[in-house]
Amino acid sequence: MRRAVLPILLGLGLAACGSEGTAPTDQxxxxxxxxxxxxTYAPGMSELSSGGLEVRLVENLVGDQPGAPDRGMNTLRLEVLDEAGVVHTDLPLRMxxxxxxxxxxxTPLFHDGEVDGEVxxxxxxxxxxxxxxxxxxxxERAGAEDPVVFAFCVEG
Ligand SMILES: [Cu+2]
Structure with a gap:
């Protein structure tokens, strides 16, 4: 599959943003x-914001399967907890x-969160x-955006 897709991506000019797109898998x-x-991705991993919120990555989905962030379509399932450990679904967020x-x-750069139960x-x-x-x-809390960063290397 990837062999078929790569030439299309390169044809769109994405080669300009890095050479690793054509590197061998082991490289x-x-x-x-x-x-x-x-x-290192682990379901339930969390990060604290400077404003005191905890954002927990309950799980990531690749397509519709749980797994570490990977090339292709991903979906984050998050929980937001305040300083008292209370789960909030009332705070808007975007990623x-x-x-x-x-x-x-x-593309697009930002992705809005949608409430699904407590997640x-x-x-x-x-x-x-x-x-x-x-x-x-x-x-978003009290009119300001409080950032939390999850950083991953995608091997593709
Ligand atoms: Cu890139």
Whole structure:
């Protein structure tokens, strides 16, 4: 499948934002092994915002299957907890998916959260390239956006 898709992507001019798109799979895997900025995905992992909120990544879906963020369509299932540990579904949030090394993100760049029970779902969004991605969750509280960053290396 990927062999068939790559020439199409290259034809769209995406080759300009990195050479790893054409690198052999083992070379990309080594890039991720050496990527010190990236977290290792685990369901339930969480990050604290400077404003005191906890954003928990309940799970990521690749397509409709649980798994580590990967190339293609991903969906984050999040919980937002306040300082008292209370789960909030009343705080609007959006997520920005960005490749800082390449200076581009997904199209569209921002993805709004939608409440699904006690979980807030973001996506599906397309991680269209292998490499280092920052998924910045911006939770709106008291008129300001409080960011939390989940950083992953996508081996593709
Ligand atoms: Cu890129």
């Amino acid at each position: 990309r895997a080594r890039q991720c092994a050496a990527e010190t900025r990236a977290a 920005k998916a960005w490749m800082p090394d390449h200076g581009h993100g997904t 807030i779902e973001v996506g599906p969004f397309d991680l269209h390239m292998a490499g280092f991605w920052e998924l910045t969750v911006l939770v």
